[in-house]
Amino acid sequence: MKKIILLTVLLTTLVFAQLNVDTTYSTLGAVAKKIGGDNVKVVVLGSPKYDPHFIVPKPSLLSKLRRADLLIINGGGLELGWLPPLLRNANNAKIRNGAKGFLDMSHFVPMIDVPTSVSRAFGDVHAQGNPHYSTDPHNVLIMAEAIAKKLAQIDPEHEAQYQKNLADFTKEWQAYLTKYDANMQMCQTKKVVQYHELFNYFLKRYNIKSYGNIEPLPGIAPSSRHTLALIQIMRENGVKTILQDVYHERKTAKFIADKTDARVAIIPHDLGAEGSQTLQEFYNKIANRICK
Amino acid sequence: MKKSLYLSLLACASLYATVDENATQVELQKQKAAIQKLQTQLDMLSQKSQGTLNTSASFSQNAYLPDIALILNMSAVARDVNNTAYENMAIPGFIDAGDAELPFNKNRGFNLNYAEVAMHSSVDPYFDVFAMFHLHPNAFEIGEAYVQTTSLPYALRIKAGKFKSDFGRMNAKHQHAWHFDDQPIIYKALFGPDSISDAGVQLQWVAPTDTYIMAGVEAMQGSNDRSFGDVERNNLYVGYMKSSVDVGDELSILAGVSLAHGKNTTTNATDVYGVDLTLREQLGAYSSLIWQSEYLQRNKVVDGSVKTHTNKQAGLYTELVYQYNNNYSGGVRYDAITKNDVDLSAYNGVNTNNLDKYTAMLEYKPFPMSRLRLSYSYDRTKVIAGERKDINTVMLSLNIAAGAHGAHDY
Numbered sequence A: 001m002k003k004i005i006l007l008t009v010l011l012t013t014l015v016f017a018q019l020n021v022d023t024t025y026s027t028l029g030a031v032a033k034k035i036g037g038d039n040v041k042v043v044v045l046g047s048p049k050y051d052p053h054f055i056v057p058k059p060s061l062l063s064k065l066r067r068a069d070l071l072i073i074n075g076g077g078l079e080l081g082w083l084p085p086l087l088r089n090a091n092n093a094k095i096r097n098g099a100k101g102f103l104d105m106s107h108f109v110p111m112i113d114v115p116t117s118v119s120r121a122f123g124d125v126h127a128q129g130n131p132h133y134s135t136d137p138h139n140v141l142i143m144a145e146a147i148a149k150k151l152a153q154i155d156p157e158h159e160a161q162y163q164k165n166l167a168d169f170t171k172e173w174q175a176y177l178t179k180y181d182a183n184m185q186m187c188q189t190k191k192v193v194q195y196h197e198l199f200n201y202f203l204k205r206y207n208i209k210s211y212g213n214i215e216p217l218p219g220i221a222p223s224s225r226h227t228l229a230l231i232q233i234m235r236e237n238g239v240k241t242i243l244q245d246v247y248h249e250r251k252t253a254k255f256i257a258d259k260t261d262a263r264v265a266i267i268p269h270d271l272g273a274e275g276s277q278t279l280q281e282f283y284n285k286i287a288n289r290i291c292k
Numbered sequence B: 001m002k003k004s005l006y007l008s009l010l011a012c013a014s015l016y017a018t019v020d021e022n023a024t025q026v027e028l029q030k031q032k033a034a035i036q037k038l039q040t041q042l043d044m045l046s047q048k049s050q051g052t053l054n055t056s057a058s059f060s061q062n063a064y065l066p067d068i069a070l071i072l073n074m075s076a077v078a079r080d081v082n083n084t085a086y087e088n089m090a091i092p093g094f095i096d097a098g099d100a101e102l103p104f105n106k107n108r109g110f111n112l113n114y115a116e117v118a119m120h121s122s123v124d125p126y127f128d129v130f131a132m133f134h135l136h137p138n139a140f141e142i143g144e145a146y147v148q149t150t151s152l153p154y155a156l157r158i159k160a161g162k163f164k165s166d167f168g169r170m171n172a173k174h175q176h177a178w179h180f181d182d183q184p185i186i187y188k189a190l191f192g193p194d195s196i197s198d199a200g201v202q203l204q205w206v207a208p209t210d211t212y213i214m215a216g217v218e219a220m221q222g223s224n225d226r227s228f229g230d231v232e233r234n235n236l237y238v239g240y241m242k243s244s245v246d247v248g249d250e251l252s253i254l255a256g257v258s259l260a261h262g263k264n265t266t267t268n269a270t271d272v273y274g275v276d277l278t279l280r281e282q283l284g285a286y287s288s289l290i291w292q293s294e295y296l297q298r299n300k301v302v303d304g305s306v307k308t309h310t311n312k313q314a315g316l317y318t319e320l321v322y323q324y325n326n327n328y329s330g331g332v333r334y335d336a337i338t339k340n341d342v343d344l345s346a347y348n349g350v351n352t353n354n355l356d357k358y359t360a361m362l363e364y365k366p367f368p369m370s371r372l373r374l375s376y377s378y379d380r381t382k383v384i385a386g387e388r389k390d391i392n393t394v395m396l397s398l399n400i401a402a403g404a405h406g407a408h409d410y
C-alpha cells in the first residue's frame, strides 16, 4: 500500500513537474499564469498592498527565489531598492541577471518620461523612464508575448501549449480592450493630479492630462509649499480628480480635496491592491474609479 | 560631296550621341530613384533596429563602470568624560585601559568618522566583485574587497577575498547600516570595531525548502587578536545556520546560530558561540516594528601560572526599533555583559558587576539618501583611571549616501 502511494506521488510530481515562475509584482504574475497555464507555478514576490519601490526584503523571499526556474521582473529600476541583494543571496544561477531564466519586461515596453538629465537633486527619479507601465491595459499583450516566447525558450517541450495559450489570451484580451477603449471614450474625467507618477501610461493612452503630483519630487514626502502650489494649479485649471495610490498617506490628498472641491479616487497600481482578483477586474477598477 | 558625307556622318553621330545620351539619362534617373528607394528602406530599417546613430566617443567604456556609492558619516558629541579619559577607558575582563580602538565618534565636539567608497560590478557571467574602501581622517583601509560567484549549481555560492563574516546578525553589517551609532558592547568587547573581518573564503548554501534555511562555512586568517590572532598560520573557522519563517503576511522571524573556532596563540583555542533572533512586524507600507537580539559567548583558553584554563565570558544586546514612516523612526537598546569568569584581580576594589548600557535614539530622514540621528546613551561598562565611571553621551550623527542605490536591508 505504502509503495503504491509513494509511486503515485512520484508519478504525479513527474507528470505535473511545473516550472517555478517568480514575478516581482502581481499583474506580471497574472499574465504569466494566463500563458503558462498548468505548466507553471507562479509566485508573486511583492505584495500589492505595499509601495512597489520598497518591497520588504523578507528572508522568505530568498527561499522563493532559490527554487525559481524563471524570474520575471518589471524592470526600469522599479526593483532597484529591494531585489538585487535578494537575488545575490538566493544563489540561484538559473535566474541571475543575464541568465536564460531572467526576463526584464521593461525591455519590451516602449518607455515614456525618460529624463534627459538625471540627478538626485530632482528626487529619487526613475533614470530609465517611468517603470509603471502595467497600469495601461494595452501593455498586457506585450507582456503576454514576451512571456510566451521566454517560456518556450526554457521549456521547449510545451512550446505549442504556450503558443495556444497566447493565441487564446490575445483573442480574449483584444475583445476586452475594444470594449474597454469604447468605455473610456465616455470617460468624463479629463484632468487629474496624482500622488506619484504611477498612472502616466494609462493617462497618456486615454488622453487624460495630469497637472502635477502630490509629492514635490519623486520619493519625497509632501511639503506645505508644494501642496499650496498644487492647489493653485488645480483651481486655475479646474482639476477635480486626485489619483491616490493605496500605500501612501491620504491626509494630503484629503486636504487638497477639501480646498479644491475635488474627489479623491483610490486607484490600484497593481492587481489585488484594491481587492481585484483578475486582470479584467484590476483594469476595470482603474477605469471605474478614475472616470466615476 | 565628301564634305556633305562628312557632315551627314557627323550629324548622324551627334544624333546617335544625343539619343544615346538621352537613354543614359533615363537609365540614370531610374537607377537614382531605385537607390533612393533603397536608401529610405535602409534608413527605415536602421531606425527600427538601432533607433539613433552611434555618436558616443570611439573608445568610451562608461557603460562598464562599476556601481559606485559614496558614504559620509559624521557626528557632534557631548560626553561627560574628557577625550583623554575616554581613550583610556577599559571594559573589565575584555578591553584593557588604552587598548580600545575607537574609530567612530571618539571626540567630544565634532567627528568626521569616515568617507566610504563602495563599488560593485559584474566581472563576467560567473563573478561579481565588491569593494568598500574606508577612508578615515588619517588612514586608508580596505574594509572589504572580494569576488563572489553567481553561477554555481545547487544554490552554492563562494566568496573569496577580505570580507566581513556572516557570523551572527550584526557582524556583516557596516556601521552606517546599524540601527544605533554605537556597536553593541559584546561585539566591541569580543571583536573590536571591525567585528570579524578578515581575508578568507566562504561557502554558502540555500536549502530548496519552503522555509528559508541557509548554511555557511568560512575559513579565515584569524588576525583579530581580541579573540584570535595566532600569527603563525590561518586559524579561524566560522560556521552558521540561519532560518526564517513568515507568520501571516506581516510578521517575519529570522533566527540564527553561529560558531567561530580559532586560536589566540599557536596552542590556545578560542570558541565563540552566537544565537540571534529578529522579529519584524510590518505595520504599514512604511511603518514597522523590529525587535532584534543577540547573545554571544566566548570560551577562550589562556595560559595560567601552572596550566591553561578557559575564560568564559558572554553578553547580549536587545533592541527595539519603531519605524513610524519614511521620515521618522525611534528605538531603544539594552546591552549587558552577562558572564565574566576571568581573572579580574587588576580591578581590585572596583565593582566589576552589572556591566550594562542603555541607549535611545530618534532618527529623521529628510530624504531617502540622508539620515540625521539623535541619540543618548548611559554606559555602565567602563572603568577609567582605576574607577568605575558611568558615561553619559548625547550625539547627533549625520549619514549621507550618494551615488548608486544601496538596496534596503531586512
Ligand SMILES: [Zn+2]
Residues within 6 Å of the ligand: A053, A126, A131, A132, A196, A197
Ligand atoms: Zn515610481
